[in-house]
Amino acid sequence: MNFIPINENQREEMLKTIGKGVEDLLSGIPEKLRLKKSLNLPPAVSEMEIKKEMSEMAKLNKDLIVFAGGGVYDHYIPSAIRHLTGRAEFYTSYTPYQPEVSQGTLQAAFEYQSLICELTGMEVSNASIYDGATALAEAIFMALSINGTRNKVVVSDGINPYYLEVVKTYLGKTYPLEVLPLQEGITDSEKISKINEETACIAIQHPNFLGNLEEVEKFVEIAHKYGVIVILSFDPISLGLLKTPGEYNVDIATAEGQCLGIPMSFGGPHLGIFTSMKKYIRKMPGRIAGKTVDRQGRDGYVMVLQTREQHIRRENATSNICTNQQLCALMAAIYLTLHGWEGIKDIANKTTQKTHYLAENLENTGLRLPYEKQNFFREFVVEIPEGAKKAIDKSIKKGYLAGIDIGKFKKEWKNHLLVSVTEKRTKEEMDELVEILSPRS
Amino acid sequence: MEIPKDLFYTEDHEWARKEDDEIIEGITDYAQSELQDIVYIELPEVGMEVVQGDPIATIEAVKTVTDLYAAVSGKITEVNKELDSKPEFINKDPYDAGWIVRIKISDMAELDTLLDASEYRKSIQEE
Numbered sequence: 001m002n003f004i005p006i007n008e009n010q011r012e013e014m015l016k017t018i019g020k021g022v023e024d025l026l027s028g029i030p031e032k033l034r035l036k037k038s039l040n041l042p043p044a045v046s047e048m049e050i051k052k053e054m055s056e057m058a059k060l061n062k063d064l065i066v067f068a069g070g071g072v073y074d075h076y077i078p079s080a081i082r083h084l085t086g087r088a089e090f091y092t093s094y095t096p097y098q099p100e101v102s103q104g105t106l107q108a109a110f111e112y113q114s115l116i117c118e119l120t121g122m123e124v125s126n127a128s129i130y131d132g133a134t135a136l137a138e139a140i141f142m143a144l145s146i147n148g149t150r151n152k153v154v155v156s157d158g159i160n161p162y163y164l165e166v167v168k169t170y171l172g173k174t175y176p177l178e179v180l181p182l183q184e185g186i187t188d189s190e191k192i193s194k195i196n197e198e199t200a201c202i203a204i205q206h207p208n209f210l211g212n213l214e215e216v217e218k219f220v221e222i223a224h225k226y227g228v229i230v231i232l233s234f235d236p237i238s239l240g241l242l243k244t245p246g247e248y249n250v251d252i253a254t255a256e257g258q259c260l261g262i263p264m265s266f267g268g269p270h271l272g273i274f275t276s277m278k279k280y281i282r283k284m285p286g287r288i289a290g291k292t293v294d295r296q297g298r299d300g301y302v303m304v305l306q307t308r309e310q311h312i313r314r315e316n317a318t319s320n321i322c323t324n325q326q327l328c329a330l331m332a333a334i335y336l337t338l339h340g341w342e343g344i345k346d347i348a349n350k351t352t353q354k355t356h357y358l359a360e361n362l363e364n365t366g367l368r369l370p371y372e373k374q375n376f377f378r379e380f381v382v383e384i385p386e387g388a389k390k391a392i393d394k395s396i397k398k399g400y401l402a403g404i405d406i407g408k409f410k411k412e413w414k415n416h417l418l419v420s421v422t423e424k425r426t427k428e429e430m431d432e433l434v435e436i437l438s439p440r441s
Numbered sequence: 442m443e444i445p446k447d448l449f450y451t452e453d454h455e456w457a458r459k460e461d462d463e464i465i466e467g468i469t470d471y472a473q474s475e476l477q478d479i480v481y482i483e484l485p486e487v488g489m490e491v492v493q494g495d496p497i498a499t500i501e502a503v504k505t506v507t508d509l510y511a512a513v514s515g516k517i518t519e520v521n522k523e524l525d526s527k528p529e530f531i532n533k534d535p536y537d538a539g540w541i542v543r544i545k546i547s548d549m550a551e552l553d554t555l556l557d558a559s560e561y562r563k564s565i566q567e568e
Contacts, residue, residue: 149486282481282501307481307506316499316508 064401065429067358069379069420070209071132071160072267073259075237075347076424081261081334090330099289099303105326106301109289112333119239119336119344121246122253122275126286128329129321132256133166135272136203136233138285138319139252140167142276143201143229144175145283145318146251150200154178156187158208159233161409167203175200185212185371185381192222201229207238209406210418211355211379212371216248224249236260236273236332238377240341240348245275252276261335262328271328282308285319350423351378358421358430365438370416379420381406381413384437388417395436400429402437442565443470445536449512449552450561456536457512457555459546466512467540468500468531471565476502479528484520485542491517493551498541500531509541513551519543 006014015021045053066074085091089104099106109127116125129135140153153171155164157179164179171177180191180202187204195202202223206214216232223230232250237259245253257271258264276284282305290304310317339347359380363369368383384391388405395402403419417437421430444450449457449464454472457464473479483499491497496508497517520542524530531539546552556564 149489282483307501307504312504313506316496316506 062396062399064396064399065425065433066264066401067395067419067421067425067433068401068404070404070406070418071162071256071258072264072270073237073378073420073422074264074424075259075261075422077261077263078335078338080338081331084334085327085330090327093326100301103301106289106303108330108333109287109324109326110291110301111337112329113289115333115336116273116275119236119244120234120253120273120275121244123246123278124281124284124288125273125275126284126288127324127326128257128332129272129274129286130325131268131270131272132233132254132258133160133163133272134321135254135256135274136163136231137167137170138272138274138321139231139254140201140203141170142252142280142283142285142318143231146229146280147200147227150198151175152178152198152200154180154194154199154202154228156180156202156204156208156214157182158185158187158210158212158214159203159205160209163205163233182208182210185210185374186214187219189215189218192218195219195222195226195228197226199223199226199228201231203231203233205233207235207242207377207379210371210381211376211420212374213242213377216243216250220249235377237344237348237351240344240346241352242348242377251280257328257332260332262331269325269328271325271332273332281305283318284308285317285321287322287324347423351421354423354425354430355380355421357427358419358425358433361430361434362419362437365434365440367437367439378422379418381416381418382437383415384417385415385439388415391417391437395433398432398436400433400436402433442474442562443536444558444562446558448536448558449555450558450564451510451512451555452564453510454565455510455512457552458536459552463518463543463545464513464515465540466509466542466544467535468509469561470535472507473532473535473539476500476505476507477532478503479531482524482528482531482541484522484524485517487517487520489517491515491544493554501528511544512555513544513546513548515544515547517542518545 093105113125153175178194180187202219204214204219206216208214220230230250231252232245234245234253234255236255236257253275255273257273262271274286288304290302292300292302294300306312309322310320311322355378359369362382370381370383388407392402392405403417406416406418407414454469455466456469457466479500479502481501485497491511493511493514495511497511498509500507500509521540
């Protein structure tokens with residue numbers, strides 16, 4: 001199959017018209033960056049052959065019972081989501097460049113935003129961005145733009161280490177980053193004095209990477225005293241049980257939305273949830289859909305406040321993101337609509353109860369929970385003296401993925417296994433995992 | 442096109458009215474007619490020190506956004522808070538109710554670098 005739409009004659013004609021050769025058009029690429037050999041690819045094969053090869057590779061995948069989380073969770077995905085999002089009108093369309101022609105796409109974005117606002121208690125949501133990590137990094141940029149005269153960024157060390165990597169990439173060397181260390185598995189509130197008049201923003205994750213609940217109120221109170229923007233990275237499912245970002249009175253709240261009906265898919269594509277308060281809407285990144293009426297009084301959907309976006313504001317825009325994760329946002333919108341508040345509460349409750357059941361039973365085998373003093377939501381840390389990696393390898397042999405070895409992120413997390421539970425896990429599965437991880441087995 | 446004789450102008454279409462050691466600054470009639478319906482203005486903080494040519498405010502119209510540049514160096518002493526709820530003042534009355542900021546001038550000589558009404562008229566005719 002040839003993916004290049006023009007043929008050789010058309011190419012010749014185009015080059016003749018502009019009076020240039022292909023080499024002339026590529027002259028802007030420095031010599032040292034040019035690949036001077038052919039791409040290292042095997043010879044072309046037929047569709048039948050490639051399909052056979054791919055299915056053989058797919059068979060190598062192991063279908064494991066997942067207790068790993070760390071930002072991506074194995075919740076049950078109702079079948080309706082796949083059926084509805086599979087409709088060609090949704091499935092094949094990209095973020096529209098002539099948006100108002102695609103009323104259905106815009107309405108889907110608008111419904112998604114409305115549902116996210118209801119879920120979070122925040123006043124505005126954009127139509128989504130890439131993922132939880134970029135949402136957090138973009139939120140920090142937005143806060144730096146709101147607090148234009150300040151440049152110090154304070155973040156909790158309880159934020160997902162991969163998110164912190166993205167934040168560091170965004171900030172580069174331009175903005176000083178201060179990290180609030182953890183104490184007993186939560187952000188050390190004794191170090192709160194690092195927040196002062198020079199601080200543009202503080203970012204916390206709640207529940208944090210270790211699953212522990214943070215003392216969000218303390219940070220909001222001190223931050224607002226100094227005019228510091230508070231950014232909360234939250235877990236959408238946790239809002240069925242915990243206070244919402246709106247109730248905490250934070251300024252910007254972001255999340256990874258994968259847990260709302262989106263497949264784990266080896267880590268992406270996922271969904272960046274981005275919300276804020278109305279007074280900051282002009283500094284918000286991403287697209288926002290709005291509802292209005294046309295000349296005849298009929299409902300209509302439009303892209304609003306586009307003057308925030310880079311194609312108009314140019315270098316003064318807060319962000320260069322001018323697109324969204326529309327299909328994944330639609331999955332989340334359908335998920336939230338199918339479950340409603342009661343459904344989300346139920347999932348959050350079951351998730352918490354099962355997490356605590358597993359934690360207790362692991363502790364009963366003699367394993368230590370290093371942060372047992374803390375309240376935790378959907379995941380927790382268990383110390384595996386023989387090494388977390390070893391335990392994971394052992395579990396895979398039995399058809400389980402026991403968790404994440406977080407020792408790779410920090411020395412003090414050596415032998416720490418981060419275990420996560422969703423409503424999908426059964427008592428039998430949890431008992432089996434306890435059996436696998438038990439020091440006696 | 443209204444270009445009052447008693448004002449200073451910049452090539453970026455700001456006007457400045459000198460009052461003792463301060464200037465009042467806004468955008469010209471020409472600028473507002475080019476931008477069309479102004480829907481929002483982001484004002485700077487009072488007390489901010491600015492250098493001539495610094496972007497100090499953002500003016501947002503329906504389909505475009507532009508910056509307001511400081512006509513002179515100095516300190517911002519007042520901003521037109523009325524524009525928060527009535528940005529259309531800039532369209533309706535750019536030289537009076539639509540004023541944007543007041544700056545305490547730090548270097549009087551900078552006024553000489555600004556255009557007078559006839560120079561400004563000439564500059565927009567060239568555009």
